[in-house]
Amino acid sequence: MSVLDSLKEDIEQINRLLPREADGELTALLTDSQNYSLSAGGKRIRPLIVLLTARLFGGKRASAMPYALAVELIHTASLIHDDMPEIDNDDKRRGKPTNHKVFGQSTALLAGDGLFIDAFSLLSSNAELDDAANIRAVRILSRAAGSLGLVGGEFIDVLCEGRKIDIETLRTMHSKKTGALILAAARLGAVAAGVAEEDERYLDISEFARGIGLAFQIVDDALDRVASEDALGKPIGSDERCKKATYLSFYTPEQALRLSEEITEEAISYIEKYEGSETLISLARELAYRRS
Numbered sequence: 433m434s435v436l437d438s439l440k441e442d443i444e445q446i447n448r449l450l451p452r453e454a455d456g457e458l459t460a461l462l463t464d465s466q467n468y469s470l471s472a473g474g475k476r477i478r479p480l481i482v483l484l485t486a487r488l489f490g491g492k493r494a495s496a497m498p499y500a501l502a503v504e505l506i507h508t509a510s511l512i513h514d515d516m517p518e519i520d521n522d523d524k525r526r527g528k529p530t531n532h533k534v535f536g537q538s539t540a541l542l543a544g545d546g547l548f549i550d551a552f553s554l555l556s557s558n559a560e561l562d563d564a565a566n567i568r569a570v571r572i573l574s575r576a577a578g579s580l581g582l583v584g585g586e587f588i589d590v591l592c593e594g595r596k597i598d599i600e601t602l603r604t605m606h607s608k609k610t611g612a613l614i615l616a617a618a619r620l621g622a623v624a625a626g627v628a629e630e631d632e633r634y635l636d637i638s639e640f641a642r643g644i645g646l647a648f649q650i651v652d653d654a655l656d657r658v659a660s661e662d663a664l665g666k667p668i669g670s671d672e673r674c675k676k677a678t679y680l681s682f683y684t685p686e687q688a689l690r691l692s693e694e695i696t697e698e699a700i701s702y703i704e705k706y707e708g709s710e711t712l713i714s715l716a717r718e719l720a721y722r723r724s
């Protein structure tokens with residue numbers, strides 16, 4: 433089994449981590465709703481980045497796993513909320529009905545809230561690392577997910593809907609909405625491996641993650657126009673229907689895909705000097721060259 437497959441297999445244990453009451457009956461539906469979205473077939477890119485970064489810098493898989501799963505909890509929470517009628521009003525995600533279509537709006541809202549907060553419980557109680565590392569992890573992920581990161585990026589997205597925006601605003605929005613969590617994933621992996629903030633490795637992995645986060649979003653925008661609905665697992669052309677600003681306001685899909693490949697290769701140049709970086713590099717290329 434490849435390293436990537438073995439890490440993915442471990443990540444799939446994610447549902448077991450959800451807090452359950454002894455009298456779980458009362459909250460069983462909440463847990464079902466959370467499990468539904470957690471096991472809906474995501475690519476698990478963010479936890480893989482945490483685990484591969486930790487591995488690259490000599491960290492243990494067990495130490496990095498709670499951080500990896502915490503990032504995936506936040507990502508899943510954000511997708512549940514993003515699909516709701518108040519934001520994107522989508523019926524399908526990863527080829528399946530969206531959470532609120534199956535469980536109703538109030539359960540979906542609370543499922544997302546719960547996952548969002550449970551992530552921090554996972555980080556702060558990581559018994560494999562000391563409190564200093566766990567506090568660093570909480571600081572990294574809360575900044576990436578909060579008003580200056582994921583939530584702020586989504587707010588800019590909602591604010592700009594139907595408006596013409598310049599490329600700088602688009603970049604800012606995406607660096608928060610998509611980039612921040614990918615950057616946090618790489619940094620959490622570094623923290624799990626005991627890498628200090630001023631260490632060159634921390635700076636290099638941050639530059640790498642910034643690049644692949646940007647490239648990932650550019651591909652995401654291009655695929656919304658050129659991929660098939662089956663390949664994406666959600667309706668295509670949804671950005672255009674929702675009058676969303678994307679990279680396709682500035683580039684053709686072909687130019688956008690080429691740009692993402694160039695940005696990825698530049699990102700890779702920050703980490704290729706490290707022995708053992710091949711798996712992280714091949715994940716980065718997989719993302720840039722994906723067509724679904």
Ligand code: GRG
Binds near residue numbers: 473509582
């Ligand atoms: C409750 C944490 C929380 C946030 C609320 C709604 C919201 C604020 C943020 C949404 C941000 C959002 C939808 C960003 C999109 C990022 C993106 C490119 C998602 C697709 O990621 P993939 O392709 O998804 O990794 P899979 O399905 O593979 O997991």
